[in-house]
Amino acid sequence: MKRVLFTPGPTEVPSEVLEAMAKPLIHHRTDEYRQYFLETTRLMQEHLATTHPVLTLSCSGSGAMEAAVVNLLSAGDQAIVVEGGKFGARWGMIAQAYGVTVHTVSVEWGRVATVEEVESALAAHPSAKVMFVTHSETSTGALFPVHDMARVAKARGVATVVDAVTSFGVYDLHFDRSDVDGLVWGSQKGMMIPPGLGFVCLSPRGWDLVKESKLPKYYWNLAKAKGALEKGDTPFTPAISLVLAARAAMLLLAKEGRDPVFARHQRNGDATRKAVRALGLSLFAEVPSNTLTAVHVPQGVDGGAVVKTMEQRYGVKIAGGQDRLKGKIFRLGHIGHYDEGDILRLVGAFEASLIDHGASAQPGAGVRAAQESFRSSKPSAAARVG
DSSP, X not given: OXXXXXXXXXXXXXXXXXXXXXXXXXXXXXXXXXXXXXXXXXXXXXXHTOOSOEEEEESOHHHHHXXXXXXXXXXXXXXXXXXXXXXXXXXXXXXXXXXXXXXXXXXXXXXXXXXXXHHHHHHHOTTEEEEEEESEETTTXXXXXXXXXXXXXXXXXXXXXXXXXXXXXXXXXXXXXXXXXXXXXXXXSTTOSOSOXXXXXXXXXXXXXXXXXXXXXXXXXXXXXXXXXXXXXXXSOXXXXXXXXXXXXXXXXXXXXXXXXXXXXXXXXXXXXXXXXXXXXXXXXXXXXXXXXXXXXXXXXXHHHHHHHHHHHHOEEOEEOOGGGTTTEEEEEOOSSOOHHHHHHHHHHHHHHHHHTTOXXXXXXXXXXXXXXXXXXOOOOOOOOO
16 A cells, blocks of 8 residues: 655655665765755755855754754843744753743644734843744644744844744745744755754844854854855765755755745645535634644544544554644644645545544545635646655
């Protein structure tokens, strides 16, 4: 049976990326590797709409988050953390581990913090240097208004660093036109390659904070990474095969085009949400992200059994809830190289599994709603999965 990942990370890996990873290994201190590495960096800059350096680290997205914290702050500094899920809360845990005083804007999981709530926290803590916020909260499927939040933070002299782990490749982050001072993301989501690479991009204001930072750092030293990048290198041995995979993935995204990529994710998200509602189910997130659709598990249905049946009978792997949401939500991922046919497969397997486990959904209702959603919107080119 062919099994396809529809989790919010890792995502399905395109065949072009798999082929790039299957090639014989090359040495990283060679002109050949430097050419590929610099090309990959340039493609990421173009996708991010930035002229600022994009730093590649051999780590997960959480490693990139930690790198941002230790390079921008010093022990005793104050920071504001906006949290409404597992990964927003992670910012606070990292900062506190390094002796940073954290003030939280905490909202119920599934809710989205407002700009007014952020403004209130900024006013209450005028000594804060940096605000950390997660754009697309993977644990809840909620999308936070990070650009509006960054605007009010900048007005008070506070830098904003955004976890874009599940929004890079899904939304136009237009870094150079924004008030955001730092972005971090990982390789296994919108970039469509296996886990193992983390990325950091800083504004000039961000690099000013790097100069002031006194927190200990060795592997996470971004100034060293920036200096090495200028020569086409990294300070330490890179994950060579993953960098070549990133090049292949970014070439795919560049060929499709920035705006078509973002539009495709919008269409896929819209179709999935309409299918869920047609099945009589309710969305969990107050403001749903185009990365994934979080759905309340209907009363009387074993959510874990539905997830298992989708994988074992229909070859479709989705995710359940994490931490306090375990057994309470489904998370249907549509981030990455998916087209209309892929989404119809996802919806069909979800619908069938729900009915298999006693849900009162109308057979065919979800698939029909998704098809109607696609018909009513502008078509996108086939993405080809696997």
